[in-house]
Amino acid sequence: HAEVRQLASGKDGNDQELELARALAVLLDDEAQLATGVPPDPIKQRADAIRRQLELFERWAAVHHHDAVAGKAVAGWVSFRFPHKIDHHDLVPLRRPRVDLQNATFGPPEHHRRRDGFALTDQRMTPREVQSEVDYCLYCHNRRKDSCAHGLHEKDGALKKNPLGVGLTGCPLHERISEMHLLRKDGDSLGALALIVIDNPMTPGTGHRICNDCMRGCIFQKQEPVNIPQVETGVLTDILGLPYGFEIYAFLTRWNPLNRQRPYALPYNGKNVLVVGLGPAGYTLAHYLVNEGFGVVGVDGLKIEPLPSAMIGGDAWPPRAVKNWDELRTNLDQRIAGGFGGVAEYGITVRWDKSFLTALHVALARRPTFRAYGGIRFGGTLDAIEAMDMGFDHVAIATGAGRPTLIDVKNNLIPGVRKASDFLMALQLGGGFK
Numbered sequence: 001h002a003e004v005r006q007l008a009s010g011k012d013g014n015d016q017e018l019e020l021a022r023a024l025a026v027l028l029d030d031e032a033q034l035a036t037g038v039p040p041d042p043i044k045q046r047a048d049a050i051r052r053q054l055e056l057f058e059r060w061a062a063v064h065h066h067d068a069v070a071g072k073a074v075a076g077w078v079s080f081r082f083p084h085k086i087d088h089h090d091l092v093p094l095r096r097p098r099v100d101l102q103n104a105t106f107g108p109p110e111h112h113r114r115r116d117g118f119a120l121t122d123q124r125m126t127p128r129e130v131q132s133e134v135d136y137c138l139y140c141h142n143r144r145k146d147s148c149a150h151g152l153h154e155k156d157g158a159l160k161k162n163p164l165g166v167g168l169t170g171c172p173l174h175e176r177i178s179e180m181h182l183l184r185k186d187g188d189s190l191g192a193l194a195l196i197v198i199d200n201p202m203t204p205g206t207g208h209r210i211c212n213d214c215m216r217g218c219i220f221q222k223q224e225p226v227n228i229p230q231v232e233t234g235v236l237t238d239i240l241g242l243p244y245g246f247e248i249y250a251f252l253t254r255w256n257p258l259n260r261q262r263p264y265a266l267p268y269n270g271k272n273v274l275v276v277g278l279g280p281a282g283y284t285l286a287h288y289l290v291n292e293g294f295g296v297v298g299v300d301g302l303k304i305e306p307l308p309s310a311m312i313g314g315d316a317w318p319p320r321a322v323k324n325w326d327e328l329r330t331n332l333d334q335r336i337a338g339g340f341g342g343v344a345e346y347g348i349t350v351r352w353d354k355s356f357l358t359a360l361h362v363a364l365a366r367r368p369t370f371r372a373y374g375g376i377r378f379g380g381t382l383d384a385i386e387a388m389d390m391g392f393d394h395v396a397i398a399t400g401a402g403r404p405t406l407i408d409v410k411n412n413l414i415p416g417v418r419k420a421s422d423f424l425m426a427l428q429l430g431g432g433f434k
Contacts, residue, residue, distance in 0.1 A: 021079070148228055
């Protein structure tokens with residue numbers, strides 16, 4: 001161990017994993033030059049030392065992988081993380097500590113996340129962990145095997161199902177996942193984000209903790225799949241972390257040279273659409289309609305908090321550029337519910353960073369042909385006939401799961417009884433959780 005540490009000592013301080021990786025990269029490059037048969041003289045003279053040091057590293061790695069005591073020294077290293085086999089009928093390895101009460105179950109303690117108030121409980125993967133997932137991918141788009149994007153199919157074209165009977169559809173947006181991974185592997189997060197935005201311009205609203213159809217359709221079916229949602233969110237946060245990173249993302253939603261079908265937003269065409277509901281369906285539809293040249297007004301039953309006028313601009317002045325993502329990001333236990341995002345605002349728990357909703361709201365609110373109004377119940381405050389009289393050419397209903405489920409119980413609508421969706425809205429938007 002001491003000899004390995006000496007070989008791997010470098011300028012990276014306490015980051016032993018990075019130091020080890022740098023030292024190994026140099027040795028492997030030297031070994032590759034030896035394999036050519038005509039290495040430079042300095043490397044040729046060190047041939048025996050290079051082979052001995054590589055063997056030393058291999059023995060060290062084997063001990064730390066197979067020996068439980070030695071393995072504690074590399075706990076958490078992505079270099080020593082290996083995919084585990086998947087048992088679809090035992091997806092979560094539960095513990096049953098009480099013989100007399102078999103229904104009392106616990107998940108693995110290393111996966112526990114303690115809640116501290118209403119702060120974010122899942123900080124997502126680090127850039128190094130994201131890179132590990134990217135490296136795990138097979139980049140199979142060139143062979144048209146990228147089932148993460150297009151699903152797994154039988155030879156006759158029928159959709160495959162996993163052992164639980166769930167269809168392996170892949171990404172519902174057919175996002176270019178394999179290509180995104182390939183660019184991210186080379187360190188090109190901007191190119192990777194531009195690829196994502198072609199098919200998924202509202203990417204802050206997807207990714208980790210939102211959807212995982214891509215993982216279910218991953219080509220690795222018998223072992224742990226690539227954690228694609230973590231990679232997607234990692235690519236986004238790579239860019240948001242840059243100076244003016246939010247502006248880069250917002251610009252890509254309006255102008256993206258990689259999007260051959262719609263590389264830039266079209267000018268206003270004189271047609272107006274009323275979008276009812278500003279949840280994920282409504283704000284996504286609004287984005288596409290604005291880019292196609294339509295005027296869009298989005299309405300929602302929730303109260304939508306106004307954004308700072310300097311940040312979104314107005315008819316007579318442009319918006320102020322957001323230099324740092326921290327201007328939009330707020331700790332969840334201090335965040336004021338904005339009302340924008342529908343179920344993504346009032347229903348999703350503290351495992352997901354709702355600051356991403358603010359990014360979506362700001363990006364849309366800056367568009368000169370888009371307006372959003374809260375506190376409007378379609379069918380009450382405003383109906384379809386009134387909308388047409390106001391000059392709208394079309395009404396798009398994007399209310400999603402907003403309608404309460406009415407259960408078949410007598411007197412279930414008497415005063416004092418609340419439906420789950422209504423209760424959640426009141427709890428979140430009223431700040432009751434604070």
